[in-house]
Amino acid sequence: MRVYLLSTAVAPLGSGMGGGVEHMVVTAACQLQKLGHRVSIIAPMGSVSGLPDLIILPGRLAPTAVTYGRDLPLPIEADAFLITALRWLTARVQSDDVILNFSYDWLPLFLGDYLPCPLATLISMGPLNRSMDLEIHRCAARHPEHVAFLSAAQAASFDMSNPIRLIAPGLELAQYPYNAHPGHAVGWLGRIAPEKGLEDIFALSARTGITVMVFGVMQQPSYWDRLMKGYPNATVRYGGFLTMPALAAAVRDFRALLMTPKWLEAFGIVGIEALACGTPVIAYQRGGVSEYVRDGETGWLVQPDDLEGLCAAAEQIDTIDRARCRALVENHYTVAHYGAALADWLQALTTGTIG
Structure with a gap:
């Protein structure tokens, strides 16, 4: 055909x-x-x-x-x-x-x-x-x-x-090596644009002191600059737009991946990329992410735009068994x-x- x-x-x-x-x-x-x-x-x-x-x-x-x-x-x-x-x-x-x-x-x-x-x-x-x-x-x-x-x-x-x-x-799982022993930072992946909700990541970092590594296409530099100026106490670092295998190497080292969309994500492929590496996902419950983020098993689902819930979930992330995150992708994605x-x-x- x-x-x-x-x-x-x-x-x-x-x-x-x-x-x-x-x-x-x-x-x-x-x-x-x-x-x-x-x-x-x-x-x-x-x-x-x-x-x-x-x-x-x-x-x-x-x-x-x-x-x-x-x-x-x-x-x-x-x-x-x-x-x-x-x-x-x-x-x-x-x-x-x-x-x-x-x-x-x-x-x-x-x-x-x-x-x-x-x-x-x-x-x-x-x-x-x-x-x-x-x-x-x-x-x-x-x-x-x-x-x-x-x-x-x-x-x-x-x-x-x-x-x-x-x-x-x-996903081609061979491209996403599993890592049972991550670093200290959490991560965020996506286009740098307002609908992706990056301001909530800055607010989380400013409140909790958590370091967040951000990777993605800089679609709206003015949006990023506004966040950097608006949250001077946040420890958020931009690492550029990564392609494979550098992307997987970065994601596997995250303690967790944060997903904070302000719109309905049809699926959110970055979520299963993280899980494939053993990295749990903390996400707003908007759209398809709820099909692979399972509370207490592969991460935590938070009510949309609930910053307090986002911060609370970040404090619990080390209770997730990273092997179960990998297994979910192996079995379904x-x-x-x-x-x-x-x-x-x-x-x-x-x-x-x-x-």
Whole structure:
């Protein structure tokens, strides 16, 4: 089977600006190739992946969906990468091909009704825009096998009815060495942007004296500068944007990973990256994180925006058995699990059923 993977339209692969979607696209390509499929990734200019069949197309990058606003109209620009990619695919796909779309935009969902082959979308975010939500619901009602979600909590946020297909990301465990004896600092991973809630990390450090190491793309330097000035007593250190294997080497040394999103995280792949190294996770209970953070077992879930609860959880982190964190990923979130879920999805797309 020929499978085209349409990457995120907001950033090149390898830039880090596309968040966990970048990881999911590349991992999907590797797993589907191992299963014998012919796979091509369609991605914006500047993309790098290390994979042989990477098709790079020009076009203006899309703004991240977080900036759209709930009721604002969604932009459609004639010179956008997404338009270029969809035109390229429309001119080439055959009836026995499949397109898996990882771009969070209404247009691929709409276009799926008019292509000779199935176009299915792995929804990577929660509800952010009314028009996008309407198109997801329309597509799910008309072709339920054409839509999948990363977590049950994410699907529930769209008020989706059963049956719902869930496809969680998976990790190559060999890339995430387990560490039973971490250092003293805790960590935080993600884009440096307001929706990620980094101000609560600064507040925690200022209150408790805990050192926090921050790694990620510096998307909004002014936001970081404002936090540095606003919390002079916080011991928060920025270590830059790390790629593998340096990322795993840093994460495995954390006593814990903190996740403090101000929006609904569909899954939060950095959480399972931490657990794979044996690093417990302390997270606000927003979205998919609740599916792998289990109180007292793999970390602690805190009510959203509860700074007191966040600080209290940080004081208990050494009670977590790090081996149980690793075991959870081994049992549920490997590349083998991800590949099997994708293979089952392809089967459903070609037979018109949903499992």
